[in-house]
Amino acid sequence: MTDINILPPDSGPHDAAETAEIRQAIELLFFAYRDFTSDPDVILSRSGYGRAHHRILHFVGAYPGINVAQLLAILRITKQSLGRVLKQLLKQGFVEQRPGKHDRRQRLLFLTGKGREFEARLSSPQHERVRRAFAAAGPDAVSGYLQVLEHLINESERKIILDAIKRG
Amino acid sequence: MTDINILPPDSGPHDAAETAEIRQAIELLFFAYRDFTSDPDVILSRSGYGRAHHRILHFVGAYPGINVAQLLAILRITKQSLGRVLKQLLKQGFVEQRPGKHDRRQRLLFLTGKGREFEARLSSPQHERVRRAFAAAGPDAVSGYLQVLEHLINESERKIILDAIKRG
């Protein structure tokens, strides 16, 4: 037992206390996201739609005139997956398509009045949750929150996404 | 046209600029979570497992001796859903069960050595992502980030969850 135990045991490439902090932060993100996404689910399941519908409604609402390829890139799903859900939203009159001005192969997507109404109803409990959390945590905390989220995004796409979000 | 247009148009119960800020924050959370969860997917799909397996491995690893009911409450799924995935993890020797000391009906869950190893491999890219984001954003931002996440959690369970996370 001639060890000189200055460092804590099992201190690998990363500090153990720091690792615990990271684990806690990961769990916090899990729980926050779990509750955050549960808000629209109540309304959705009563209406016979799912989260996939909400995601489409959100991004078409936020970026009117978005095309199919862009939507696919955002959602990271295949066109077959998107197609099934989007077809329903078109048929129900929540979303409409117009051919692109410059490229007439493209189908630009827009929410109809009915679509905007439904999207707002789905989003409102989520908006309220975020609004309350921001108010409770205060502006400095919000700023830090946004900074960390930005850095969690893949660096390769970070700039493009941030630009799009701010313009949207 | 005798309107006195002092307020911006369509200013409902909430300020329009604030609403835009909330929408941006929601999208940022979506993109951050999307990329955050994509990390283990690469390893998982190569191994023939899914996110459901990872979630179980994470929480059993973080809370050794957790029982089935607690795990169900955290994941918010039915015991049938949990059962299917947990059964595989037991059979593959990643998780083991021991009867509860006080209540022998309970099955307390633990990771095996093999399970700890696999969990660490799955989590490491996620940990690295968070670690880098925290380092880039700085300690004050991290503190704000955590504060906001806490307030996004349902208020009714917030205290219990936070206590559990900090003890875990």
Next chain:
DNA sequence: TATTTATGTCAGTCATGTTGACATATTTCG
């Protein structure tokens, strides 16, 4: 004109969630 691109669609499969019903062991209550 030939090729590439943007989109749509058919068919089959998989992962993971759901509900409902029922079984077993154990604890707790009257």
Next chain:
DNA sequence: CGAAATATGTCAACATGACTGACATAAATA
């Protein structure tokens, strides 16, 4: 002690939303 409640497991059927692979059409581009 015996009855009821609890913790867990399991069977079956079904829904949602992912996936792959193949193929079709219209429009842009080389």
